[in-house]
Amino acid sequence: MYVASLAFKSLWNRRLATILTVLSISFSVSLFLGIERIRSGAHDGFANTISKTDLIVGAKGGTIQLLLYTVFRIGSATDNMSYESYQKLSEHPEVAWTIPYSLGDSHRGFRVVGTDNNFYKHYQYLRGRHITFLHGREPNNIFEVVLGESVAKELGYHVGDSIVLSHGVSDVAFQDHSDKPFTVVGVLKRTATPIDRSLYITLQGMEAIHMDWVDGAPPLEDGRIRPEEIKMDDIEIEQITAMLLGTKSRISVLQLQRDINDYENEPLMAIIPGVVLAELWDGISYAENGLRVVSFFVVVVGLLGMLVAIYNSLNERRREMAILRSLGVGASVVFRLMLYESMFLTCIGALLGIVLMYIVLLIGQPLMEEFFGIFVPIRGMTLVELMYLAAILGFSMLLAVIPAIRAYRNTLYDGLTIRT
């Protein structure tokens, strides 16, 4: 027992070095655990980019591609689906709600989404949150546009501003719809999802800017239709790019998916967002593993710091060891003393690290959710985390053997000679 007490008192005597060592261990442990939690939060957040949507429907093609262009606004569709099929699906008895998406235009690198008011009513993200307005209202007229929060912030747009959309989704769009400018009528609240990085117009608006186009080419001067001439009710929507839908009962999702995939009038495809999101996440999980490796090495560095601190203290403690030997302490006890010191440092460091992690989570939780869309739940320690901690402790004991052996050999060499 006196060995542990000596170890503790000796550490306390060198409090500055001890506290610094403990802090560095606790920082690395909290970073390790924190990163682990943020990682799983990011995973959940990724899976929460879209929520409560049971199926995404588009023209037949790649499933991940469909997910990417509907949810993440990446890439583009190879084909459209007819508005007729959309309407048919909307009336399906199992379908509770639908959201049409008409894509293909952009504004200064941000995607333009043609949709209807169902989008503001039914779209959900992050465990069932709805879209809300920061300023203004939904677009009700052909040439009205609502901006995602990032679009408004980065381009400095306000309600009432007039903007021009571009044809195509490349960053350097070559065709502007300059003859038909849009007026900003609303800005959405931040969602920390790709929703923020898009502009939203009505399906009619999307149709209207292409109304006078002939075979994918802009109209000549004399073929142009002036915006004033276009009436909301006159516009007939023929095609959309994709649609989201929610079912009345989740039990019917699989059957509905099969029905859509076998739809006779048109080659359609339906995907379950959660399933494809998981596939996508698996594809990028090497980044996740990279993060894990980095945080592991942070812990290794923290423990190496402890090793250096203890090793450095050995020389100035040779006298102390000689005194202990004269009092009947064996060299093996000196070895144990050094191990105890490392154990103290690692245990206290790890405990402090856990506390620190919870404090940071408590403070950082709302901020991370707001700025990165990552929700990190505050829960107890999991079995896996406890196993990580046990591994850290084991590894530190392994490292502690190095200074302990050194102290042991010093002790045998010095005997009762007091070296100063």
Next chain:
Amino acid sequence: MSDVVLALNEVKFSYQNSTLLIDIPEFKVKAGERLFLYGPSGCGKTTLLGLISGILEANSGEISVLDRSYAKMSSRSRDSFRGDTLGYIFQMFNLIPYLTVRENIALPCQISRQRRQRAGNLNSTIDALAQRLGISDLLGRIVTELSVGQQQRVAAARALIGDPAIIIADEPTSALDWDHRETFLKLLFEELDRYGGTLIFVSHDQSLKAMFPKVISLVELNNAVGEASCT
């Protein structure tokens, strides 16, 4: 049990294959003796103390303390035997810097069960010992705040606690001025008289030898060194 507490018989020692450092045909110390062992540097003083305390092992010959031969003991049991039977006072820096004076004095009794038993009630024993050595008011202090003279008295108290059979004092007074040396020795003698402890006082300072009933010179004792090599 004979009255010899320490006996060396034909003891030879050298580090691996190097020159012989210790060659002592016979050396006996009787219980209760106060021995002044004159040892100028270079005479194998440190080596001899290492052998007596059981830190070093003799190449040949026999060393026994309280009739127990070191040759038959493992290094581990020599360690605990040392804790039980020897009190050691160094020249200086005797104390563990991160313990209080009281904790320093109590330390041998935490390491050796025998000494704890002999000390009886540890706190009151320390109080009484400190009283006699004039360090009562230092007990709660941090050792780094003490003067050298105070430190050596605390070191004496620590060596004496739990009545070890032999006190080995390795130049304990060389850091003190003359007046303090004499007082220190007198206190040490008084304490040893209380329980009949034996003192082996090693020093190169001949001025103190008048206070000792028995004086042995390491130069004569150790055949491995000649007159010339000791200074």
